[in-house]
Amino acid sequence: MDYQTSCLLITYSPEIIDGAPLYVSSNCLPIKACKYEPAGHSFHAAALKLLGLGEQEDTETDDRSVSSDDKSQDFSAASDTFSSKGKKKSGSQQQDHYALLGLGHLRFLATEDQIRKSYRDMALKHHPDKQASLILAEATEEAKQAKKDEIESHFKAIQEAYEVLIDPTKRRIFDSTDEFDDDIPTDCAPQDFYKVFGPAFMRNGRWSVNQTIPSLGDDATPVEEVDKFYNFWYNFKSWREFPHADEYDLEQAESREHKRWMERQNAKLQEKAKKVEYARVRTLVDNAYKKDPRIQRRKEEEKAEKQRRKEAKYLAKKMQEEEAAKAAEEERKRKEEEAKRAAEAALNQKKLKEKEKKLLRNRENPSAQSCCTGSCREPLFSVRR
Numbered sequence: 209m210d211y212q213t214s215c216l217l218i219t220y221s222p223e224i225i226d227g228a229p230l231y232v233s234s235n236c237l238p239i240k241a242c243k244y245e246p247a248g249h250s251f252h253a254a255a256l257k258l259l260g261l262g263e264q265e266d267t268e269t270d271d272r273s274v275s276s277d278d279k280s281q282d283f284s285a286a287s288d289t290f291s292s293k294g295k296k297k298s299g300s301q302q303q304d305h306y307a308l309l310g311l312g313h314l315r316f317l318a319t320e321d322q323i324r325k326s327y328r329d330m331a332l333k334h335h336p337d338k339q340a341s342l343i344l345a346e347a348t349e350e351a352k353q354a355k356k357d358e359i360e361s362h363f364k365a366i367q368e369a370y371e372v373l374i375d376p377t378k379r380r381i382f383d384s385t386d387e388f389d390d391d392i393p394t395d396c397a398p399q400d401f402y403k404v405f406g407p408a409f410m411r412n413g414r415w416s417v418n419q420t421i422p423s424l425g426d427d428a429t430p431v432e433e434v435d436k437f438y439n440f441w442y443n444f445k446s447w448r449e450f451p452h453a454d455e456y457d458l459e460q461a462e463s464r465e466h467k468r469w470m471e472r473q474n475a476k477l478q479e480k481a482k483k484v485e486y487a488r489v490r491t492l493v494d495n496a497y498k499k500d501p502r503i504q505r506r507k508e509e510e511k512a513e514k515q516r517r518k519e520a521k522y523l524a525k526k527m528q529e530e531e532a533a534k535a536a537e538e539e540r541k542r543k544e545e546e547a548k549r550a551a552e553a554a555l556n557q558k559k560l561k562e563k564e565k566k567l568l569r570n571r572e573n574p575s576a577q578s579c580c581t582g583s584c585r586e587p588l589f590s591v592r593r
Contacts, residue, residue: 305369305382316383316414320374327370334363384449392492398501402426405496412489415446427501434502441493450481 304312309326311318318326332338339359346352372378389411396404406424413421422437455474461467497503 302382302385303365303369305372306386308366308369309373315386318373323370323373327366327374330366331363331370334359334366336360336363380447381449381451385451390488392488392495394495396499398499401496401499401501405492405499408492409441409496412492415448417445417447424496429502431502431506434500438493438497441489444486444489444493446482446485446489448485450478450485452477452481 306312306315306318309323309330311322311326314322336356336359342359343352343355346355372382391408393404393408402424409421409424418440422433422440424437425433455477456470458467458470458474461470
């Protein structure tokens with residue numbers, strides 16, 4: 209027990225170990241506790257050191273580090289070759305699950321009850337025990353074996369079809385890869401707009417997360433309903449999956465790191481495919497919006513209304529300018545009249561003041577006024593001869 213003195217005593221727990229000291233170490237030193245055994249490579253290495261096997265262990269550790277480096281190099285080399293491993297085979301042909309169950313006329317519209325009923329019928333009809341007569345009808349053993357293999361493979365295909373279509377996730381993936389017309393109408397005559405774009409929107413509506421899909425309507429549809437229709441499609445959300453042929457099969461992963469790398473690569477491919485899909489749907493909506501006669505009619509009405517408001521604004525401005533000019537002319541005339549009246553009043557006032565001054569002078573010198581008025585006709589002085 210000498211090696212215990214080099215360990216740090218951090219706690220004392222009589223409830224757990226009956227009063228015996230509890231020694232706790234880091235990941236390079238052992239834990240000494242009752243009823244517990246060390247586990248892991250680090251604890252084993254520390255135990256070897258405490259037993260005096262440190263030098264040997266050091267050499268072993270060096271050898272182990274070298275081997276680990278080699279393993280890491282091997283792993284990194286293997287990581288570089290991930291791209292060539294685990295890919296799904298692109299040449300494999302996918303079977304038509306709906307046709308195998310006799311639901312080719314319904315396809316994605318088939319309900320779960322219809323799938324179950326059709327599977328029961330097909331399983332009873334094509335069960336290998338029910339097809340024994342076909343095997344016996346063959347002449348040779350090779351032909352009988354080939355017929356038997358054909359019947360069993362067909363029955364297995366029916367079972368696989370049921371397993372795929374009854375599972376919502378698998379069915380969604382299969383429906384995403386099912387035959388579908390991705391074509392987008394680009395141009396059409398105004399009278400053929402609803403015939404061309406109506407089926408295109410109905411066809412793409414199957415991918416909508418929200419299955420309450422508004423209708424394109426007709427020429428008599430109110431403008432509010434038309435706006436709701438285009439708002440729905442401009443905010444379209446698709447549930448469509450894109451399991452490309454070059455995706456990686458997670459079941460073929462060689463390690464956990466390889467599987468995570470596959471998941472990242474698949475996520476990139478899915479994201480890229482979804483962007484392409486949303487761009488395709490957006491192109492459909494843009495083309496329809498440009499060719500929609502109701503939208504064009506509303507744009508023409510808005511343009512005419514805008515022109516009418518512009519002309520009304522121009523006329524109102526012109527009338528306002530004329531009224532302002534008329535008011536300015538009247539104001540000018542009024543000011544001229546006021547100036548004229550003020551000038552006349554000033555002149556009259558001036559004459560009145562002069563008259564008052566004259567009267568005042570006459571009052572101050574009345575003799576001069578009498579002489580000036582002229583009652584005395586004799587000269588003031590005589591001229592000598």
